[in-house]
Amino acid sequence: MNGHFAAVGKQPTATQYEHGIQVIDEDKAFNTSLNDYLIETQVAQAGFNYHLISVFGSQSTGKSTLLNHLFGTQFSVMSETERRQTTKGIWLSKNKKEGTNSSSVKMAENILVMDVEGTDGRERGEDQDFERKSALFALATSEVLIVNVWEHQVGLYQGANMGLLKTVFEVNLQLFLKDRQSQTRSLLFFVIRDHVGNTPLENLRNTLIQDLTKIWSSISKPQGLDNSKIEDYFDFAFAALPHKILQPEKFVSEVEKLGSRFTAGHRSTQGQEYEGGIFLPEYHRRIPADGLSVYAEGVWDQIVNNKDLDLPTQQELLAQFRCDEISREVLVGFDTVIAPLEEQHADATRSGKLIVLPDLGGTGSSAREKCVKAFETQASRYHKGVYTMKRGELESKIDTRLKALYQAQLVAAHKTGVAAFSDAVTNAVKSGQKAGGSYEFAEIVDKQKTKYLESFKKEAQGLFIPDVPWSNFKPQYRLFEKELDEVSAKLRKEEMRRLAIRVERWVKSRLGDTIGLEFNKLGSGRGGTGAPENGEKPPSEKDLWDRVWNSFISIVKDAESRFTDRAKSFEASAEEVEVGLWRLRRKSWVALREQIDDEVMESNILMKLRENFEDKFRYDEEGVPRIWRPTDDIEGIYTKARESTLSLVPLLSRFRLSATLAPPDLPAFIGHQPPSAEPEDEEDLLPIGGIDEEEGKSLEEETTILSESKRQDLVVRFKKMADGVYVEAKRSAIGGITQ
Ligand code: GDP
Ligand code: MG
Structure with missing residues (x-):
């Protein structure tokens, strides 16, 4: 199908299309440049705002002449002297009188006219085949069929035109077999030429309708359509024109009047007649202008190959082809915006230097919206089912890429956010320490957490696209928050360590003073140089260890409450405090032992x-x-x-x-190891006899x-x-x- 639809475009030039474009040539080949012509004449972007008209009639009845006068086209006309067929195959031209019409009524926009080869085949002999095929083609595409007849032919039932009309009716029924639900009707517009004026148009019209009804009843109808009436499928309109050569001025003015009927119209309430112009909405084939060429080609292909013409299928095929084409086109625009961003993220991932692209959400959703809107504008004119499906495909293509891009963005935002948070807390602590140690760890963490959560949230919300569930990144936000909490816990642990070190130092220094003093007292056999001034009993040497132990206990108690207060201030958990105190008591004992050893x-x-x-x-x-x-x-x-x-x-x-x-009682003093202690909590602890049994040292030895x-x-x-x-x-x- 693709190959078949593929456009083989010649470069269009203005002069190339002077006479319009030959859609079907004398060898029944379809001209794929039709779309170029539609682009050149600016019809392609008109959507449904165009009209397609065909003209039928015997050879040399002045059809091309009529069209040229009516629409300013330049279809070839037989010279008055030569008398042989000039129009070959089917030509198409855009109305050139659009907007230039001097009469008060403006012609409809974008009228396309098809000049169909004269069909009573003087030159083609008995080639009824082409006549049939071109009739089918015209009916499948055109809203209005102009039937050109000489006045003197009207009422001649056996006239050449009548044979043609029989063909038109038959192929019409053939179309309707496949396309019953379609509401499409066509207008048969009879233009009676060389109208002398003796017979009023009204009479000519009645005669023609009688003839048409006769023809209709004579054709064999497919099953199910036996009782169908001609009015079920066709509307009729009539016009008469004076002799072009005998009454040239009147001819011109009447043609101009006729032209003013080529405007939009609507059916009047009476149902039979219509108001306004001849173009009723129901005549339109609903093929978007940018798909007309492909559609016409498909239709012609089936006709030429004598396949059953199945318009609904043709329309679906057209829709698939065009929707794919439009999808590719709109994706180019999307790609231009998104590909460089994808590249940046890919580079960043490769180099390990993650980046958070500014306003990615805005860029992404606007590219997405533009792309989908552009698709909608063009493609929604095509077969609804196909359009909906293709739109879904397009969205999923876009979303697959956006999703990957957004996820890369959030991974970057997550990782850089966590690192920045950790740095910010660490730096705030450092500068707090430099400034004399008066800082509140919990406050620092809270402030930075709020800040970084907020910026991640902003990023995630920026990526949200309304009604697109995958773009809700709440889970990623929660993950980020969880990791910030984990980092906070780690930093708090470090802070606890720093606190522990400070408190341990304090314990050591207190022990140094106090224990040193106790031991110095040994130096005086009578409690120093003389009795204490307050008259108390001088300390006995026998009480040395009681005093050491009591001082130790009180220093540690003091240290414990310092530690607890501080740790609580930065929201350490009860377990963390418990572990910290346990460590503190152990370390304090070891410090005491060292101090004593020193003494x-x-x-x-x-x-x-x-x-x-x-x-x-x-x-x-x-x-x-x-x-x-x-x-x-x-x-x-x-x-x-x-x-x-x-x-x-x-x-x-x-x-x-x-x-x-x-x-x-050291074991009672130090207490059991808290269950929440982790291996790293024990790392720098020296073994204590009587406490750490596996070390094999007893309390006695300790x-x-x-x-x-x-x-x-x-x-x-x-x-x-x-x-x-x-x-x-x-x-x-x-x-x-x-x-
Ligand atoms: P076509 O084959 O139907 O397209 O006919 P053409 O437009 O080529 O015209 C065929 C011949 O009829 C030409 O020589 C024209 O000059 C002549 N002709 C065109 N219009 C009229 C008309 O309104 N009345 C008469 N009698 N001759 C006409
Ligand atoms: Mg002609």
Whole structure:
């Protein structure tokens, strides 16, 4: 079908179409340039606003002459001297008198006239075949058939014209067999030539109608149409023209009058006659002008090949062909707009640098609307069923591409949005930290989330096309929101880590001060240099671990509430807080252990023991320094002081509370690992004896501050040192006497 319809276009030129266009040549070939001609004469874009007329009649009855006068056409006319056939096949020309008519009534727009070869075949002999075929062709396409007859032929029932009319009626019935539901009628417009005037037109008209009725009754009708009447299919109109050569002026003026009847008209209420011009809407074949050429070609093809002419099928085929053609045409415009955008997204995907095209929704829907509208304008004139289907196909073609494009756009908007959100939150936190750490994480997250959600929403809504369900991108929006929440959770976790680090540092520094102080107190054998001013009992060395533990507990409590307050402020969940506190307690304990280890480092602890010892040895009960005299019991005091200090070593060696004489209840203090803790929460945690069973270290070991060997070593070194002090004291006592 495509090949058949394919237009073989010659380049049209103005002079080429001077005489119109030969639609069917003498070899019965169809001229595919017809569409070019329609384009050239600007009929092609007229939709249904055109009219097609054919003229019938015997050879050399002045048909071409009539048309040329009536429509300003330039169909070939037999010269007065030669007398042989001039019109070959079927010619078509556009009315050239359109708009130039001097009479008050303007002719209808876009009248196309077909000059059909004279059909009583003086030159074609008995070739009734062509006559039949051209009649069928004219009937299938034309609204009005002008039948040209000499006045003196009227009433001659056997006249050549009557044979022709019989043919017209027969082929008409043939058409109606296939196209019964069609309301199409045709107008037979009898133009009586060389009307002398003796017989009034009214009488001629009656005679003609009688003849037509006779012919109608004589033709054999197909089954089901036996009782049909001629009026069921045809309307009739009549006109008479004076002799062109004898009354040339009158001829011209009458032709002009006749021309004024070629305007739109409507049936009068009486039903028989019509008002206005001769073109009634029901005559129109409803073939859009831009499909006329293809349709005519299809029709002619069937006629020439003696196939049953099936106009409804022809119209469907035409609709398919034209709708496809129009679809391709309108897609070109769509492509021009959309292809570069698709290219940009494809490039972006390839290079991994995603882009969000500005106003893609606006561009997309306007391209879509333009395309569909353009299709609708042209294609909706064709067969409704076919048009609806093809429109659906076009929309789905457009939508497949738009959908892919929009999805790429939203993927880009999603990914860039998530990244930008994450950066924005991180940067706001950073600048908050720089500005002294006073920032509200939750507020930052809320603000940025609102901002980025809003911009994604705007993008997604911008892509929405009313009544097009796939363009509702709510699910994508929800997905985006979900991912922002996930990113927020991740960032909040990081923020929790930062908070934890800050709090841990604070714990460490507090422990450094407090625990250092407790251990420094060891340095004074009597609770420092003298009794405390408030008169309280000086702290006993025996309470060291109670005080350490209590200070520790209170520092951690403090830290816990700091942590909790802050974490709550950025909307951390109860689980997250629980994990954070659990980590904090563990880390705090480890920090305490480190702090204690630091305090009992050999050099540190030895110094403290020495101070403790010297305090006891060199000062009396009142805290007054002793001046050794030879009479003093230096040895006794020395032994007492040494033993007293040495008794500290086992005390220092193990972290024991005085109330229970047992290690502090670390497991109860730290608590169970919260179920919501994740592996990464445990990553930087050091094992704690008695807590982390699988490490094989007991609570006993965890709370052992000095190992047995270290203890012995410490005792030995301390004794040496004490001995030194003793010897020095001895010497100074003796020295004091000799002095
Ligand atoms: P066609 O074959 O029917 O197209 O006839 P043409 O238009 O070629 O004219 C055939 C001949 O009839 C020409 O020589 C014309 O001059 C002549 N002719 C044209 N119009 C009239 C007319 O109204 N009356 C008469 N008697 N001759 C006419
Ligand atoms: Mg002619």
